[in-house]
Amino acid sequence: MNGSRQAAQYPRQTVSVSRLLFLALFFLGGILLGQVLAGKVPDGTGDELTRYLTDYVYLYGQTAPEGRAFWETVVIYFRYPLLAVFLGFTSVGVVLLPVVAVAFGFFLSFSVSCFTAAFGGEGVLLALAVSGLRCALTLPCFFLLAVPSWQTSWALAGLSLGRGQRCAPVVYGRVWWLRAGLAAAVLLAGVCADHALSPVLLRLALERVLS
Template sequence: MIWKKQGKDGQSAPLPRLVLLALFFLGGVLLGQVLSGRVPDATGDELGRYLTDYLRLDGGADRTALAALSAAVIYFRYPLLAFLLGFTSLGVLLLPFATATYGFFLSFSVCCFTAAFGTDGVLLALAVFGLRCAVTLPCYLLLAVPAWGTSAALASLSFGRGRRAAPVVYGRSCWVRFGGVIAVLLAGMCVDLFLSPWLLQLILERILGIV
């Protein structure tokens, strides 16, 4: 199967799909805000100790490798999942679920920071999640919107309209888009690895008095 831009031959326009996925993301964000209110108060102290111990660890090859691996998982998991779901009819159901899950965990994490540190938690969350979200969310949507269209086309071939529907084609635009997203994610990950610890150090010095 080869991916090709479709309009009259199977896929709907991308704007409705973008709006629907944005609504699923927003639903996950709202759910994360609701459930974050049930987090125990002691979580703030535990979070502060964790961040303090993280910054006081000595550098080294092991820590650098673990940090790079963790950043790669964080940056690539949702965009790569969205791309792969475009090759299966299950993506029709799983892409909205993945989008809502993305919004939920992002919102829940940010709300935990703000609940633990108050207004200073906004700056802390911005240091930890700001660049990551600014890079990964557009990349995710850039892959998820067309992937949802192709997975819907695959589903229509499998359930009832296979004889009349146009074949689902994955062409050059698919791989150019994917390659561009990978390049952006790699660049964002590298910047994050160098910039985020410095920002986190500055903000924790203000909040917790770490020197």
């Protein structure tokens, strides 16, 4: 009995791991694309980029937490995980979830590359101060939600392409909603921590970089 139960669960785990690796490859592709395109930025824009990022990080680091737009931080934290949840209710998520993974990796890589282009190696320190905490939380939450969403998207696509054939219904069980609730709680805690700590961390990084 236990052997049959383990045998029944093993394919599901294998499929989940394969989907995770597949989405991770798209995310890695986005990172590489961001680095390539960042390297093609004309040299003439380097000074302008440096001035812009210097003003940005200075204002970001000097602004008090209560003066920053709280809801903007919420949007930044929740945008990719929320997209992953939403696309899990659509058959088009089969195509769009890998696209979202590419976009996630691209914008993350491109922004870090811009910091390093403007400030050299110490730009990584500034990038970590600005978005390190956010990435540490949003990345695992995104993949935690994207993998089962992609699986349900495949099931919905199979229903829509079944041409009247009998197919098993797509069920969003308790584990699905517990996973979404856990991710939402982690992200909300991250928003509060980011709202309070990021200006302090960036101020410390600025003292080292611009001193």
